[in-house]
Amino acid sequence: MTLRHLFQTLLIHTPLIIAIDKTANPDLSARLKLTTTTYDRLHVLDNDEAWTYDFTGAQPIDAFKPGSVKNANAATFPALTGLDMTLAQLNLGPCAMLPPHLHPRATNLVMGITGNTTSYMWNENGVRRVTVNLTPGVMTVFPKGTFFSCRLALSNACMGCDNAFLVSALNSDDTGTLNVLNGLWEMPPDMIRAAFGDADLNIDEMRPHIPGVSYGAAVGSAECLAKCNMNPDGTKKEKK
Numbered sequence: 228m229t230l231r232h233l234f235q236t237l238l239i240h241t242p243l244i245i246a247i248d249k250t251a252n253p254d255l256s257a258r259l260k261l262t263t264t265t266y267d268r269l270h271v272l273d274n275d276e277a278w279t280y281d282f283t284g285a286q287p288i289d290a291f292k293p294g295s296v297k298n299a300n301a302a303t304f305p306a307l308t309g310l311d312m313t314l315a316q317l318n319l320g321p322c323a324m325l326p327p328h329l330h331p332r333a334t335n336l337v338m339g340i341t342g343n344t345t346s347y348m349w350n351e352n353g354v355r356r357v358t359v360n361l362t363p364g365v366m367t368v369f370p371k372g373t374f375f376s377c378r379l380a381l382s383n384a385c386m387g388c389d390n391a392f393l394v395s396a397l398n399s400d401d402t403g404t405l406n407v408l409n410g411l412w413e414m415p416p417d418m419i420r421a422a423f424g425d426a427d428l429n430i431d432e433m434r435p436h437i438p439g440v441s442y443g444a445a446v447g448s449a450e451c452l453a454k455c456n457m458n459p460d461g462t463k464k465e466k467k
């Protein structure tokens with residue numbers, strides 16, 4: 228199998244939506260940053276709405292098509308400013324995956340609530356890959372800067388291909404997210420070819436097949452989509 232085919236098996240083209248968490252209320256965030264004491268801070272957060280975050284109302288509303296990560300962090304929930312925490316909902320539709328990524332500023336705990344999601348983590352050069360099946364009530368940890376990815380357990384593709392729902396807690400209110408392939412393709416093409424050890428690698432041909440960062444999830448592998456009777460764009464095939 229050539230590298231190009233490997234990538235095409237792993238990654239299916241989806242429309243480019245850049246959904247980085249935008250600061251919801253810059254004025255409130257600025258006022259919170261200027262407070263000297265907690266007392267001052269509590270007077271800035273002077274209404275119950277400022278203390279409430281509703282994941283169900285957060286974009287995308289259609290959270291499982293194909294999937295999404297919804298973050299409550301300093302940008303989306305200003306009350307978290309300076310509190311060193313993020314809580315995220317991980318919503319994975321059938322086959323959807325979180326593409327290989329890392330958080331440069333936070334360690335990440337992830338716990339399965341529904342479904343069976345397999346997570347793959349690689350901590351650093353020279354160590355082994357860690358694989359954990361996140362069934363309901365099972366948790367793993369991705370230490371800060373770790374490179375990881377998760378998707379529906381392939382065995383489950385034979386048993387329903389349902390949505391998976393997970394909860395993720397991170398020890399920063401500003402974790403950052405770096406998708407590994409999107410980042411790699413920002414490097415000069417000759418360096419990418421050299422890094423792959425293939426001077427003939429067609430970088431331009433591969434680039435459009437790398438999904439945009441979207442809402443954090445991507446359509447899953449061709450193998451899973453076939454098992455779950457889904458189209459390459461992650462939608463269900465019409466019943467004949």
Ligand SMILES: *[C@@H]1O[C@H](CO)[C@@H](O)[C@H](O)[C@H]1NC(C)=O
Binds near residue numbers: 343345360362381382
């Ligand atoms: C979850 O998926 C893994 C990997 O396919 C499988 O080995 C395991 O038995 C599954 N667990 C459950 C509870 O279905």
